[in-house]
Amino acid sequence: MKLTREEVQRVASLARLRFTPEDEERLTKQLDNILRYMEKLNQLDTSRIEPFTHAANTKTPMREDAITNEPNADALLANAPAQENHFFQVPKIIE
Amino acid sequence: MSLAEITLHEAREKLRRREFSAQELTEAVFRRISETEEKLHSYITLSRDTALREAKQADELLRTDTSPHSLLGIPIAVKDNFLTRGIRTTCASKFLENFIPPYDSTTIKKLRAGCAVIIGKTNLDEFAMGSSGENSAFFVTRNPWATDRVPGGSSGGSAAAVAADQCIVGLGTDTGGSIRQPAAFCGVVGLKPTYGRVSRYGIIAFASSMDQVGPITKDVRDCALMLEVIAGYDPADSTSANLPAPQYSASLTGDVKGLRIGIPKEYFVSGIQPAVQQAVREAVRQLERNGATIIDISLPHTEFAVAVYYIVATAEASSNLARYDGMRYGHRASAKDLTETYTSSRAEGFGPEVKRRIMLGTYALSAGYYDAYYLKAQKVRTLIKKDFDEALKCCDAIIAPTAPTTAFKIGEKTQDPLQMYLSDIYTISVNLAGLPALSLPCGFDSEGLPIGMQIIGRHFDESTVLAIAYAYEQSMDWGKRKPDL
Numbered sequence: 001m002k003l004t005r006e007e008v009q010r011v012a013s014l015a016r017l018r019f020t021p022e023d024e025e026r027l028t029k030q031l032d033n034i035l036r037y038m039e040k041l042n043q044l045d046t047s048r049i050e051p052f053t054h055a056a057n058t059k060t061p062m063r064e065d066a067i068t069n070e071p072n073a074d075a076l077l078a079n080a081p082a083q084e085n086h087f088f089q090v091p092k093i094i095e
Numbered sequence: 096m097s098l099a100e101i102t103l104h105e106a107r108e109k110l111r112r113r114e115f116s117a118q119e120l121t122e123a124v125f126r127r128i129s130e131t132e133e134k135l136h137s138y139i140t141l142s143r144d145t146a147l148r149e150a151k152q153a154d155e156l157l158r159t160d161t162s163p164h165s166l167l168g169i170p171i172a173v174k175d176n177f178l179t180r181g182i183r184t185t186c187a188s189k190f191l192e193n194f195i196p197p198y199d200s201t202t203i204k205k206l207r208a209g210c211a212v213i214i215g216k217t218n219l220d221e222f223a224m225g226s227s228g229e230n231s232a233f234f235v236t237r238n239p240w241a242t243d244r245v246p247g248g249s250s251g252g253s254a255a256a257v258a259a260d261q262c263i264v265g266l267g268t269d270t271g272g273s274i275r276q277p278a279a280f281c282g283v284v285g286l287k288p289t290y291g292r293v294s295r296y297g298i299i300a301f302a303s304s305m306d307q308v309g310p311i312t313k314d315v316r317d318c319a320l321m322l323e324v325i326a327g328y329d330p331a332d333s334t335s336a337n338l339p340a341p342q343y344s345a346s347l348t349g350d351v352k353g354l355r356i357g358i359p360k361e362y363f364v365s366g367i368q369p370a371v372q373q374a375v376r377e378a379v380r381q382l383e384r385n386g387a388t389i390i391d392i393s394l395p396h397t398e399f400a401v402a403v404y405y406i407v408a409t410a411e412a413s414s415n416l417a418r419y420d421g422m423r424y425g426h427r428a429s430a431k432d433l434t435e436t437y438t439s440s441r442a443e444g445f446g447p448e449v450k451r452r453i454m455l456g457t458y459a460l461s462a463g464y465y466d467a468y469y470l471k472a473q474k475v476r477t478l479i480k481k482d483f484d485e486a487l488k489c490c491d492a493i494i495a496p497t498a499p500t501t502a503f504k505i506g507e508k509t510q511d512p513l514q515m516y517l518s519d520i521y522t523i524s525v526n527l528a529g530l531p532a533l534s535l536p537c538g539f540d541s542e543g544l545p546i547g548m549q550i551i552g553r554h555f556d557e558s559t560v561l562a563i564a565y566a567y568e569q570s571m572d573w574g575k576r577k578p579d580l
Contacts, residue, residue: 007458008454011454011457011458011461012454014457014461015413015441015453015454015457016420016434016437016438016441017438017441017442017445017450017453017454018438018439018442019442019450023447027450027451027454030451030512030513031451031454031455031458033513034405034455034512034513034516035455035458037401037402037513038402038405038406038468038472040398040399040402041399041402041403041471041472041475042471044396044399044475044478046471046474046475046478049474049475049477049478050474050477051470051473051474051476051477052473052474052476052477052480052527054304054334054529055289055290055291055304055480055528055529055530055554059337060333061328061330061333061337063330069198072197075197075198076197076423078195078197079193079194079195079197079423079424079425080423080424081421081422081424081425081426081427082427088422088423090422090433091430091432091433091436092432092433093432093433
């Protein structure tokens with residue numbers, strides 16, 4: 001095994017994900033298998049190759065810095081899991 | 096024949112001649128859906144009430160008879176990862192099960208401006224991540240040609256809906272083959288335009304350097320007509336190309352004389368189903384008889400494409416999906432503190448494949464692994480793009496199979512994610528290089544399953560791709576065959 005359970009736990013915490021012990025074990029094997037496959041890229045010498053940036057090299061266009069969307073708090077709040085007094089309600093972060 | 100079997104270009108003409116009304120056409124489509132949907136499960140959400148209202152408005156416009164609207168009264172199926180104002184948009188994820196977008200994606204705005212009738216939102220792999228449709232959080236769409244088989248993915252619902260006449264045309268997105276592979280599996284036409292050709296604004300992001308919107312249609316002419324509507328510059332998408340979009344239907348002359356078509360030797364290797372290989376080779380011979388010149392070419396870095404793609408795509412996905420934190424929209428778990436709320440919301444809201452890809456992408460971008468995986472993959476991506484640039488100097492387009500096999504059985508590949516990833520081998524290089532490519536039917540295997548052929552063009556040269564596809568379709572017409580439902 002190239003990938004350890006501990007690494008999977010570390011990455012899960014970075015990604016804000018959580019797995020049951022059984023899922024974690026299966027995932028470790030699957031990811032290990034996929035990462036081993038990806039090692040085939042090391043067959044290529046890329047020391048003089050520039051990393052890819054854009055497919056068609058078109059310039060990023062400029063535009064006026066103008067407001068195009070009208071404020072619409074009601075529409076935006078309509079999908080909020082919790083709201084109060086026209087604000088998104090979120091868990092307390094400071095005790 | 097049901098009215099729902101009609102193509103976009105036929106419907107457009109007959110609506111103008113008042114042979115039937117937009118309301119009759121829309122009713123016929125909903126009747127077809129109610130007859131077949133229990134077998135297929137193409138749609139997550141049907142928007143019957145608004146569709147009938149749109150059809151009624153279309154009929155009023157048709158009465159005035161001066162309307163230039165391109166899609167006037169045409170029933171369209173939309174993949175459920177396009178934001179549709181007021182129509183639930185789930186991306187086939189529990190996380191967005193109840194999400195109602197406050198705005199329309201640019202493509203939907205264009206459909207509405209063209210007075211299309213939006214029938215509903217079609218099933219997909221959750222967040223468009225999958226090659227079979229089986230990663231939908233809700234249900235598995237069935238292939239209309241054999242209901243124990245997958246429709247392909249991720250735009251499986253749209254492809255199945257088009258093949259089964261549950262709409263007139265469909266819309267999909269393609270990040271690694273998600274329009275072309277389901278089009279091949281379902282025996283219809285699917286086009287992934289050049290990266291930058293169609294606006295990505297309002298598409299739920301998966302891998303932003305490759306995501307692209309495109310049509311899924313019953314024939315090549317419909318594909319050209321749809322591209323005319325959706326192509327073009329959009330200031331709301333910073334990667335949208337500021338180039339004029341030609342009148343694609345004008346390129347459908349049926350003439351391929353003098354065109355040079357490249358056949359990459361790396362795409363005809365072991366692992367490909369013999370019937371697929373034969374059908375594509377025979378199609379190439381047909382184009383040669385029509386006057387095209389066939390050239391053997393090489394795309395030497397093809398074997399590295401799957402590895403590159405599943406690093407780049409998952410890295411971008413892990414970053415794009417960081418926005419799903421359960422604060423402003425989507426699923427929120429109840430938990431004791433903020434971090435726990437994030438973690439539980441995501442653990443409950445995302446399905447296994449989405450989590451697997453977030454994990455892979457987070458790993459590839461994390462400290463200590465970035466150079467070995469992400470940077471390495473982006474360098475090999477440069478080599479893959481150069482292969483195409485070189486090849487397309489000596490030919491006008493490239494022909495290859497769309498997928499190595501015809502539609503596989505439901506459940507056949509779900510246990511081994513790597514095997515599933517490898518089924519994308521022929522489509523993903525095109526996304527890595529940002530090129531346009533179209534899949535169209537070129538035969539059937541011994542079990543009666545459709546085979547797809549892929550035509551790949553130069554950047555922003557969808558016209559040549561469509562011209563070749565049209566010429567082939569005119570001489571063969573596999574697409575006229577319908578599944579028996």
